[in-house]
Amino acid sequence: MKDGVNGVALAVFIFFFLAVTVMGFLASRWRKAANENSLDEWGLGGRSFGTWVTWFLLGGDLYTAYTFVAVPAAIYAAGAAGFFAVPYTILVYPLIFTFLPRLWSVSHKHGYVTTSDFVRGRFGSRGLSLAVAVTGILATMPYIALQLVGIQAVLDVMGVGGGETTHWFVKDLPLLIAFGVLAAYTYSSGLRAPALIAFVKDTLIYIVIAVAIIYIPIKLGGFDEIFASAGEKFAQINPATDKPNGALVPGELGQWGYATLALGSALALFMYPHSITATLSSRSREVIRRNTTILPLYSLMLGLLALLGFMAIAAGVNVKNGQLAIPQLFENMFPDWFAGVAFAAIGIGALVPAAIMSIAAANLFTRNIYKDFLKPDATPAQETKVSKLVSLLVKVGALAFVLTMDKTVAINFQLLGGIWILQTFPALVGGLFTRWFHRWALIGGWAVGMIYGTAAAYGVASPTQKHFGGSSAEIPGIGEIGYIGLTAFVLNVVVTVVLTFVLRAAKAPDGIDETSPSDYTADAGDPGVKVELPPATAGAPGGH
Amino acid sequence: MSAVPEVPEAPEAPEAKAPVVTPVRVIIALCLAAPFVAMLWVGSYAKLEPTFIGMPFFYWYQMLWVLISTALTMIAYVLWQRDQRARKGGASR
Numbered sequence: 001m002k003d004g005v006n007g008v009a010l011a012v013f014i015f016f017f018l019a020v021t022v023m024g025f026l027a028s029r030w031r032k033a034a035n036e037n038s039l040d041e042w043g044l045g046g047r048s049f050g051t052w053v054t055w056f057l058l059g060g061d062l063y064t065a066y067t068f069v070a071v072p073a074a075i076y077a078a079g080a081a082g083f084f085a086v087p088y089t090i091l092v093y094p095l096i097f098t099f100l101p102r103l104w105s106v107s108h109k110h111g112y113v114t115t116s117d118f119v120r121g122r123f124g125s126r127g128l129s130l131a132v133a134v135t136g137i138l139a140t141m142p143y144i145a146l147q148l149v150g151i152q153a154v155l156d157v158m159g160v161g162g163g164e165t166t167h168w169f170v171k172d173l174p175l176l177i178a179f180g181v182l183a184a185y186t187y188s189s190g191l192r193a194p195a196l197i198a199f200v201k202d203t204l205i206y207i208v209i210a211v212a213i214i215y216i217p218i219k220l221g222g223f224d225e226i227f228a229s230a231g232e233k234f235a236q237i238n239p240a241t242d243k244p245n246g247a248l249v250p251g252e253l254g255q256w257g258y259a260t261l262a263l264g265s266a267l268a269l270f271m272y273p274h275s276i277t278a279t280l281s282s283r284s285r286e287v288i289r290r291n292t293t294i295l296p297l298y299s300l301m302l303g304l305l306a307l308l309g310f311m312a313i314a315a316g317v318n319v320k321n322g323q324l325a326i327p328q329l330f331e332n333m334f335p336d337w338f339a340g341v342a343f344a345a346i347g348i349g350a351l352v353p354a355a356i357m358s359i360a361a362a363n364l365f366t367r368n369i370y371k372d373f374l375k376p377d378a379t380p381a382q383e384t385k386v387s388k389l390v391s392l393l394v395k396v397g398a399l400a401f402v403l404t405m406d407k408t409v410a411i412n413f414q415l416l417g418g419i420w421i422l423q424t425f426p427a428l429v430g431g432l433f434t435r436w437f438h439r440w441a442l443i444g445g446w447a448v449g450m451i452y453g454t455a456a457a458y459g460v461a462s463p464t465q466k467h468f469g470g471s472s473a474e475i476p477g478i479g480e481i482g483y484i485g486l487t488a489f490v491l492n493v494v495v496t497v498v499l500t501f502v503l504r505a506a507k508a509p510d511g512i513d514e515t516s517p518s519d520y521t522a523d524a525g526d527p528g529v530k531v532e533l534p535p536a537t538a539g540a541p542g543g544h
Numbered sequence: 545m546s547a548v549p550e551v552p553e554a555p556e557a558p559e560a561k562a563p564v565v566t567p568v569r570v571i572i573a574l575c576l577a578a579p580f581v582a583m584l585w586v587g588s589y590a591k592l593e594p595t596f597i598g599m600p601f602f603y604w605y606q607m608l609w610v611l612i613s614t615a616l617t618m619i620a621y622v623l624w625q626r627d628q629r630a631r632k633g634g635a636s637r
Contacts, residue, residue, distance in 0.1 A: 089610075249600065
């Protein structure tokens, strides 16, 4: 790492940061609606976003700064295994094509803001709804914390992260400022702020990736050279594990892990509250379906980005903390001003998802804990107020988490979060297609999945950690190494099905379903579906 | 307290009485299922050769599938829209 502060890069970084801050505050005036004091406005941007805004918002939301740092870092450290992110994001879109439009329709019809709202409406069970809400909040918190890790990596490489001896306050000041600003405009503008900033973020990211993927290989002598030197590094034996450092293709043993990780992650992605928040903010059912056909553009970008991990090896980047590999590669390869653009892309890439995640977690708390259990007669204005405050609390919590605890704690929890959130799949996606599952059976399956997943993850050791050393373990009964989350999910489904048979035989009472079959296919503009906004000018549904 | 027993067996479009499984819908299902088969069968692409502009097969093949699956999802989308429009018989919209 170069000593001192990289002035030019820092100046460019600050320029972009100020620009998005202004945008964040101005966003509250963007497509302003008559009634600001409702959760639909603050927490879902008035449910008004069209195809392109949704595309930017979802892209900005799902492909986070942590993704940009962690995926190439995994490739840098171990090679092929880290590339699972590509099949994972390939599988997401055909999957959501089948169920997300149904969720959109039923949520639009009944005014649901969160997945737990839907689960409660469908199964008439506050307990199940609470389980889904708590899982969502627990899974989201560490994810927000990891966004900070992404910003920290960039600040470190720019030389403003401070050294070991720097006073903690001075060291963390840039991070505190960044988060303070983020908290302020999320509070005032709600989901409109990240939606507007996402334009800047994604544009920067696309430019940086396009330049990096052409410019760096030319400087390094082409992909032949890059993969040759990566292959050499991976072939060396690691003294800690007595095994090669990594591989360019997964071996026989790693293939189950690769496939189950891809599938499990794909199933889990749209269980995360922030994915659903961005989805429900779109204007019509068609917007969602159309987006499943254009979102894969991000997958392609992610694949190219992952290759940067190999380039970091070939460029001789040597960092202990793999998370710094990509920022360091940019610093070494690019002229200072463009390195600043790249860092800004990662930094802003952390702000957008962090804002959406905190809004999503706040909505869950407000709708499914505050309103359901604490104050059933809350008015929309009160709901909005609580949500705004909780969004602040969530961010402060994440910040405290990162500043006081070791980074690995956040990473461990995020890993657990992925396993946990997958356990809400049967209630949510199952509920979208059938009411056959019994509400108590779903709670039972969820509990079993959560307990098994947590216990199995606890038992995974790695050379550096005794517990939570990874997300893969032996699959009971099959004997191959696979993703714990997926094993827990299968267990969850089996328990749910068995319990449903038992409960139905015992004639356990069903909850009241407030939805009807036609709700799941309703589109904006259909009779009985209220129109919240005057018809927008561009792109009527079914236009092309 | 009525135990609503109705189970919407067919995931899609309960509004019409036309058959649930039609050739078009089978094609849609195949388009959506193909990426799962291709990507989860890791053994079929876990190899170095043939390389493309210096990139091992493993990497460029998966990135190629991003494009293939996009095309397949688009086909599914277009077919689905036609299917829905035909079912509604132009009654609404």
